Amino acid sequence: MLRPRDSKSSASAPNILAKELVISQNDPLDAGTDNTVNTVPGSLTDNSTAVDIKFSVPFVHRLRTTRHVAGADFPTLLGVLTPGSVGPAKVLLVAERPVADAAGHVAELARRLGECPDIELVRDVLLVSGGEDVKNDLSCVEEILNQINSYDLDRRSYVIAIGGGAMLDAVGYAAAIAHRGVRLVRLPTTTLAQGDSGVGVKNAINYFGKKNWVGTFSVPWAVINDASLLESLSDRDFCSGFSESVKVTLLKSRDEFDWLCDNADRIRNREMSLATRAIATSCELHLRHITEGGDPFEMLEARPLDFGHWSAHKLEPITDFQVRHGEAVGIGVAIDCFYSHLKLGFPLSDVQRVCDCLSRLGLPLWHQALSPLDRLLAGLEEFRQHLGGRLTITMLRGVGEPVDVHEIDTPTMAKAIEMLHHVGQPLRG
Structure with a gap:
């Protein structure tokens, strides 16, 4: 794993003028109807002034x-x-x-x-x-x-x-x-x-x-x-990417989730007409969220496209990256579906469909690194720091019905992982 060293690199995105589909970066601070940002009451003294201007940068x-x-x-x-x-x-x-x-x-x-x-x-x-x-x-x-x-x-x-x-x-x-x-x-x-x-x-x-x-x-x-x-992808790498398809259709579209479930076996068998359709749908849903969701640069609290990712991002390093990112996401999605069932009433029948779909897509549903739980739960604070502010995790009330939660009940999460363990298939090389 990379170790830090002194560095003064800085980064900034290029200013690209859009002529087609555009997205805008908006300051998430409380703002009025014009381009001014409301100053915090009492923050100015007799010897200080403030100029706060809200602006947008178009991209294509x-x-x-x-x-x-x-x-x-x-x-x-x-x-x-x-x-x-x-x-x-x-x-x-x-x-x-x-x-x-x-x-x-x-x-x-x-x-x-x-x-x-x-x-x-x-x-x-x-x-x-x-x-x-x-x-x-x-x-x-x-x-x-x-x-x-x-x-x-x-x-x-x-x-x-x-x-x-x-x-x-x-x-x-x-x-x-x-x-x-x-x-x-x-x-x-x-x-x-x-x-x-x-x-x-x-x-x-x-x-x-x-x-x-x-x-x-x-x-x-x-x-x-x-x-x-x-064409040159191994079967393992080919299959692992479709966890993101499951994730984004769960967030965005009941119809597309149903289609993915119906065609999971044929996608796993590399019927390319179906695989490319699944990829195109996933790509479009991700792109539309980025460009039309109002927060392309993740300045706000929530990060809906990272459903299932708080645990996935921790599972990768604690397994020394033996688990592929897509495999970790599949496991993370399954975990959060069980948690959503226990805390938010996400239908158990849909949880079962998610697990079945992931399995038929060739994705594992379990890894021994999920136990003990304390190592995995450390990923919650790392996830919070990565976004900033209070902890915000996207869960589900139903397919196409995401909801943000701001705390995780540890006993309930442990129960969710236990439920997954009963149905999960371990990772195979």
């Missing part, structure tokens, strides 16, 4: 879906790469090593980019490690920063990152802090990243032994979900 979020971005759909990638104003646009192409080794898509993409007159591919493909290890030390981040510096990339240059969610996190963090934001184009290569984190507006690395402790909010320049990039 570009999402493209393709079947073969290195082949017939290559123009879709070119379409998001704006030529430079003083010559060709500089591009640093970064790929996760296992992805590049498993198929020829990355090499073909590099070849085609190198042939474009409006693109300057500054070097051969930079290969980096993948998986959670890439977030546990600074080597990947430092390498990306060195490359951006060595090849004189600026804020109108591009870093194209091809890899899974952890790799996209690390590369995205480096791109976000270089020049306070070099344009990042994500090409997610896992079901998890294509359905969730790839369209997120944040990045992070692990620090102090804690998940995502260092990071920034930064809207990617573009995200391209390409079906061909999923």
Whole structure:
């Protein structure tokens, strides 16, 4: 796990003027009907003044879906790469090593980019490690920063990152802090990243032994979900991403949750027409929450898209990341469904459907690290600190009926985990 050292890096998202779908960052402080923020009564003395102005920053979020971005759909990638104003646009192409080794898509993409007159591919493909290890030390981040510096990339240059969610996190963090934001184009290569984190507006690395402790909010320049990039996934990695599909449909849509339950076996068996539909639905529901939910940069108390994540984020490090993020999320979702049943009346029949769906998607429902409970419950305070303010955990009254709670009853949580243990299947390699 990464250990801290002195650093004075800072980060800020680029100011991207939106012409299409826009989201705004609004100050969550109590504000009047104009652009002024209400000053705390009694805070000003005879010798002090205050100027508090509320403002919004528009962004555009570009999402493209393709079947073969290195082949017939290559123009879709070119379409998001704006030529430079003083010559060709500089591009640093970064790929996760296992992805590049498993198929020829990355090499073909590099070849085609190198042939474009409006693109300057500054070097051969930079290969980096993948998986959670890439977030546990600074080597990947430092390498990306060195490359951006060595090849004189600026804020109108591009870093194209091809890899899974952890790799996209690390590369995205480096791109976000270089020049306070070099344009990042994500090409997610896992079901998890294509359905969730790839369209997120944040990045992070692990620090102090804690998940995502260092990071920034930064809207990617573009995200391209390409079906061909999923071909080399192992069955385990292919299945693990659909826990986020279960999570977001539970939060947002009874119809989509029902569809997912009905098709879980066929998705697990890699019927791609169904798998890509599930990914597209998950991606759209996540994206709409980010862009239309009113809090894209998590300035408020609640973080609904992290349903099931307080325990997932703790389960990963206490298992030395032997549990995949998607697997941990599946377990976390099941835990919080049982807790929601016990405390909020979430129907037991729906809890059973959730567990059945996760299991038929090939996801584990139990890990021995869930006991003893005190290690897991430490994740509640870490989760609270990560968001700030009072503890706020999203639970469910029903499918499509999320509710925020501000305390967790420990005996009830212990009972919820015990109930899961009775139905859960352990993790298999």
